[in-house]
Structure formats: C-alpha cells, structure tokens
Amino acid sequence: MRIALLGGTGDIGEGLALRWAYHTDHEVVIGSRDPEKARTKAEEYETELDSRGVERKVTGFANEMAADRADVVVLAVPAYHAKDTVEAVADRLDAETTLVTPAVGMKRTDDGFRYNPPKAGSVSQLVARHVPDDTPVVGAFHNLAADRLANLDVELDLDTLVVGDDGDAKQNVADLASGIEGLRALDAGPLANAAEVESLTPLLVNLAVNNEGMHDVGVKFE
Numbered sequence: 224m225r226i227a228l229l230g231g232t233g234d235i236g237e238g239l240a241l242r243w244a245y246h247t248d249h250e251v252v253i254g255s256r257d258p259e260k261a262r263t264k265a266e267e268y269e270t271e272l273d274s275r276g277v278e279r280k281v282t283g284f285a286n287e288m289a290a291d292r293a294d295v296v297v298l299a300v301p302a303y304h305a306k307d308t309v310e311a312v313a314d315r316l317d318a319e320t321t322l323v324t325p326a327v328g329m330k331r332t333d334d335g336f337r338y339n340p341p342k343a344g345s346v347s348q349l350v351a352r353h354v355p356d357d358t359p360v361v362g363a364f365h366n367l368a369a370d371r372l373a374n375l376d377v378e379l380d381l382d383t384l385v386v387g388d389d390g391d392a393k394q395n396v397a398d399l400a401s402g403i404e405g406l407r408a409l410d411a412g413p414l415a416n417a418a419e420v421e422s423l424t425p426l427l428v429n430l431a432v433n434n435e436g437m438h439d440v441g442v443k444f445e
Contacts, residue, residue: 226399227293229254229286229300229308232264235325236299238372239364240268242403244279245375249399251281254289261285275375290315295323295399297364302328302346309353318357321392324350325364327424335432336425340418347386347417359392361385362417363400363408366424368431371439379405381441384420386411409444 226243228236231253244251253268255261261283268281283289290296290312300308305326316322326346330339343349347362354360363385371377383400385408387393397408411420423442431440 224294224399225250225252225292226295226297227252227254227289228297229289229312230304231255231283231289231297231299232260233299233301234369234373235364235367236297237264237268238367238369239297239299240281241271241373241375242406243399244268244272244281245275245277246404247399247402249402251279252289252293253281253283254286255283256286258283258285258288261289271375287312287315290320293320295321295396298322298324298326298350300326302326302341305346305350306353309350313353313355316355316358318355318359320358321389321395322350322354322358322360323364323396324360324362325367326350327365327421329425329428335429338418338422338425340421344415345417345421347414347421351414359387359389360414361387361389361393361396362414362420363396365421366427366442368427368439368441371441377439379403380443381405382407382409382444384409384411384423384442386414386417386420388414
C-alpha cells in the first residue's frame with residue numbers, strides 16, 4: 224500500500240512515517256509544499272532506519288505528486304493549513320483514495336491550551352467539505368504525542384480513536400494504525416463524533432505541560 228504523508232516533514236508526519244517504515248512493508252512517501260525539503264527529510268528518515276538495520280526506500284515529492292496514486296493520504300499538517308492543502312491536491316483524490324486527518328484546532332491562552340474547532344464543527348468535518356464527493360475522509364492519530372511516536376527507542380502502548388462515515392475506509396485506517404507495534408485503533412463512530420476525539424488533544428497537552436514526567440502522555444482505554 225502506498226501511504227502519502229502531506230506535511231510529512233513535520234512532527235506527526237515524521238512519527239507516522241518512521242513507524243510505518245519500521246514496522247510495516249507499506250510504501251511511504253513524504254510530501255511538502257517544498258519538494259526539496261521533502262526529499263531531504265525522506266533521506267533523513269532512511270538514514271535513521273538504516274541505523275537500526277532496516278533498509279527501506281522513503282521518497283519525497285511536492286504534496287501534489289506525493290498524493291498522486293496514493294492509496295492513503297495523511298494530512299499531516301497543522302489545522303490552519305488543512306483546507307489549503309486539501310484544495311491543492313483535490314484533483315489527485317478519488318473514490319479509491321482514503322484521506323486521513325489527524326489535525327486539531329487549538330489556541331493557547333494564559334491558562335493553557337483550548338480546543339478551537341472551525342465552524343464546520345471539527346477539523347475532520349472541515350476537511351470532508353473540501354474533498355471530492357466520492358473521497359472518504361477518516362479522522363485518526365489526533366491524540367498521539369509526536370515526539371514519542373518519532374522515537375523508535377520508545378515502545379508504544381497507546382490507543383488511537385478512529386472516526387469516519389465509510390466503514391471500509393475506516394477499517395483500512397484502523398488496520399494501518401494497528402500495523403504500528405503497540406498502537407491499538409478503536410472505532411469512535413461516524414465523522415460527526417470527531418469533535419469529541421479532537422478535543423482530547425488540548426487536554427493531553429495541558430497535562431504534559433503541568434505534570435513532570437508526562438511530556439509524552441497519550442491515551443489508553445481499559
């Protein structure tokens with residue numbers, strides 16, 4: 224399976240790229256608005272994997288080229304870039320492509336981080352409004368600590384909540400998530416539930432900021 228990570232040079236993109244390349248045989252493609260930056264990061268990821276005895280090819284392209292012919296496109300960009308990024312690659316998406324969004328709208332106040340959803344209700348729902356009608360959108364990977372994900376020395380024991388309206392697409396993303404060792408995917412219902420999932424992220428950030436030793440806090444449901 225070909226997985227394109229748009230904004231794959233950033234924190235969450237790096238973590239997902241390294242974990243999928245390390246734990247699975249899926250083809251990993253890094254996208255960026257700057258293709259040279261994407262290629263440079265792809266080489267860095269290859270070097271990191273090689274240092275661990277894993278020989279994998281990771282490629283880098285402009286976002287549009289990365290999304291082309293991808294089976295799964297992960298929108299690994301900040302919430303405020305989500306709409307523009309989707310619109311830039313919309314002509315590369317179709318019914319055979321699953322678009323995954325882990326982005327969360329947040330704002331920082333004097334008291335801490337607050338959930339700041341768009342008028343659509345959630346970033347996941349906003350993204351769904353700007354893809355072709357036949358392209359399924361799935362929300363996942365919202366509540367993962369990027370540093371923890373990108374550190375391959377750290378063993379994961381975490382859950383990720385998956386929301387979406389297309390059952391097959393949602394199951395596909397859940398299977399991809401579960402392919403990462405130590406990560407369990409849980410079905411959180413339709414895309415309309417995305418706000419509840421996304422709103423956990425500022426809570427986790429506040430916990431990390433205010434409690435020593437919880438920098439990479441995540442969620443696990445028992």
